[in-house]
Amino acid sequence: MSRPFKLPLSVLVVIHTPALDVLLINRAxxxxxxxxxxxxxxxxDESFQETAQREVMEETGIPCAIxxxxxxxxxxxxxxxxxxxHRYAPGVTRNREHVFGLCVPEGTPVxxxxxxxxxxxxxPWRKAADTCFSPSNAEAILMLPEFMQ
Known part of the structure; x- marks a missing residue:
């Protein structure tokens, strides 16, 4: 059975603490x-919010409710x-990514x-922005202080 193609509709979730420490994960x-x-x-039919909640739980084990x-x-x-x-349908070359933030307590287990x-x-948020590979991810992290006000 072949896997269905991925939809070019995704989420980016910047997980952070109130002190603006950002969680980064290393791709396998x-x-x-x-x-x-x-x-x-x-x-x-899945909303971007539902996707964000599912992906956070799948990738980090963090329930968004905390x-x-x-x-x-x-x-x-x-x-x-x-x-x-190759994960997308033939001819699909661009993705639309919706951005979320998730503020979690210091010491949240991963x-x-x-x-x-x-x-x-x-x-720390600035170092996290410098460390991540994706320009859109780095840009989102650099905007984090604006969304904490």
């Missing part, structure tokens, strides 16, 4: 590639990295899905 399929939680909608999930009302549109194009991520780290 690209060691040294640090990022925030990301993931595609499972279906057209924190404050906020929709930043931002979207990024970007070219899909060539190494991931349980990674080892098929997706191999390590995690909490970093």
């Amino acid at each position: 399929d690209a060691p040294g590639t640090w990022q925030s939680v990301t993931g595609s909608k499972d279906s057209e 924190g404050r999930l906020s929709d930043w009302n931002l979207e990024n549109v970007y070219d899909i990295y060539p190494r991931y194009l 349980t990674l899905n080892p098929r997706e991520h191999t390590a995690y780290q909490w970093l």
